[in-house]
Amino acid sequence: MKKTILILGLISAVLLPFTSCEHLLDVEQHGVTAMTDFYKTDSDAEQAVANLYYRWTTAHVHYSYVLNLMSDDMYAADARRGGNAAIEELSEFTFDGSNMWVLNIYQTLYEVNYRANVILDNIEPDSPVKKRAIAEAHFFRGWAHFYLAALFGTPPIVDHVLTASEYTQPNSDKAELWGFIQNEFATAANSGDLAEKSGPNDKVMRVTKTAAQAMLGKAYVFDQKWAEARTVLDEVINSGKYALYTGPYENLLLFQGEHSCENVLEANIIEDKNNRIGGWPACMELVFGWRAQNFHIDGDATDLHTSIGYGIGHPMRGLYDAFVEMEGANGYRLTNSLKNYDQIKAMGCYILPGVTLEQHDGIFLWKIRAQYRSFTYGGVYYGYQSHNNRRYMRYAEVLLLAAEAHLQAGGDATKATTYLNEVRARAQLAPVASATMDDVKKEKRLELHHEGVRFLDLVRWGDAPTALGNKGQAVGVFSADGTWIPDYFSNPNGGFKTGKNEVLPFPTLEMTVNKNLVQNPGY
Numbered sequence: 001m002k003k004t005i006l007i008l009g010l011i012s013a014v015l016l017p018f019t020s021c022e023h024l025l026d027v028e029q030h031g032v033t034a035m036t037d038f039y040k041t042d043s044d045a046e047q048a049v050a051n052l053y054y055r056w057t058t059a060h061v062h063y064s065y066v067l068n069l070m071s072d073d074m075y076a077a078d079a080r081r082g083g084n085a086a087i088e089e090l091s092e093f094t095f096d097g098s099n100m101w102v103l104n105i106y107q108t109l110y111e112v113n114y115r116a117n118v119i120l121d122n123i124e125p126d127s128p129v130k131k132r133a134i135a136e137a138h139f140f141r142g143w144a145h146f147y148l149a150a151l152f153g154t155p156p157i158v159d160h161v162l163t164a165s166e167y168t169q170p171n172s173d174k175a176e177l178w179g180f181i182q183n184e185f186a187t188a189a190n191s192g193d194l195a196e197k198s199g200p201n202d203k204v205m206r207v208t209k210t211a212a213q214a215m216l217g218k219a220y221v222f223d224q225k226w227a228e229a230r231t232v233l234d235e236v237i238n239s240g241k242y243a244l245y246t247g248p249y250e251n252l253l254l255f256q257g258e259h260s261c262e263n264v265l266e267a268n269i270i271e272d273k274n275n276r277i278g279g280w281p282a283c284m285e286l287v288f289g290w291r292a293q294n295f296h297i298d299g300d301a302t303d304l305h306t307s308i309g310y311g312i313g314h315p316m317r318g319l320y321d322a323f324v325e326m327e328g329a330n331g332y333r334l335t336n337s338l339k340n341y342d343q344i345k346a347m348g349c350y351i352l353p354g355v356t357l358e359q360h361d362g363i364f365l366w367k368i369r370a371q372y373r374s375f376t377y378g379g380v381y382y383g384y385q386s387h388n389n390r391r392y393m394r395y396a397e398v399l400l401l402a403a404e405a406h407l408q409a410g411g412d413a414t415k416a417t418t419y420l421n422e423v424r425a426r427a428q429l430a431p432v433a434s435a436t437m438d439d440v441k442k443e444k445r446l447e448l449h450h451e452g453v454r455f456l457d458l459v460r461w462g463d464a465p466t467a468l469g470n471k472g473q474a475v476g477v478f479s480a481d482g483t484w485i486p487d488y489f490s491n492p493n494g495g496f497k498t499g500k501n502e503v504l505p506f507p508t509l510e511m512t513v514n515k516n517l518v519q520n521p522g523y
Contacts, residue, residue: 045127065090071454105504106504189212213233217233229401289370339364355479
């Protein structure tokens, strides 16, 4: 088939009066399908959707970095203070629009959105496969705009593939943006074309109707449309399609818990060294894993893959103390989520003599950990790929979102209490008699720490100034002999600034090329 290339066409036009060989420029390009000939078959639609899912899966690293680093649950960390300035800026709220991770998350979300728009602009709904592709594209367009709205406030709505003349889009209207997001999720959920689970233990490796409903409910919560949120989240719960994971809690986010009854929105990663997802998205457990050169491992700890961990995202002491306050020092969920130094030493793992861990409070992440069994050697980009699936939403979050929705604006407090106590029961905690918003806030922090939920919750609850106002002003170190100095490093400029850090700045690069975009206040 022939592919028309504008530049070659112009050259042909120029040469036509002078030569009779212009036909030599009209060359059939082998192995390439023109845009006008693609998106015609079911196979084309599946390829386009696979491309969309792939970008969404690889988006997890940017999503995880940005949303977790700004919470009060984790330090930036690394081998040493100053080892990664960009993530320290995020963690301590000293970033501006030039921060690489601010740019990364902005670009990544719009890339996911672009691939959804390509499907919606080009595929006709003339078969079940194509209809499903369209429904999934609506879901991902909603998902991308949800996080753009939550993180950047009023980013442009992009509902089609832009031409060059359309690129410089202005800020969106906040109400219109949230309405657009809700409509995208509702369109996907109500299409009748998404896959669906038959029950809690059914494994569906695509976006489902109930996943779209769950994200719609979350969007309503963020928009404070409590009645709408209650209705759709109750529907997800009452569907019977999900349940809380009953296996070992320590495996909840690891490959042992993949496709469990709890995973509502999960990015599938295949254990195949010949089909790798390269770069950082391939090794999130290594990013959060304990720093390589600092530990000796023996005994029960031998499955830990700390030989190649990067030590980013160490838990802060405040998170550990919040666990102890609710569960006690030996609480079931605590001991399966975080470890103190005595606990890891009892397992046969200790910090090498003379080593000091910077940006560390002596608390070790266990909920997300690097295991030898979870890595496949790939031979490129540090040589390893984790085959742990990425979790974007769990049923526990659905229950807690529903509990919140019922506690707000005249909901059913009995339902809220039931939903909250279901999460508490799995954590082996006694039920509360009548749930309050304070109960929901505390439960949500402990259940969903390091899962990209906490920062956005603090902002929308109005709790960020108190919880994050001093973050980064004092940074701890922890030594091999067990000594913890909580304020070894200081940064007087650190901490959340009210009226500014509720949202991220639009990236400097974006502001340079888009003169119609107004920067967020304070940046």
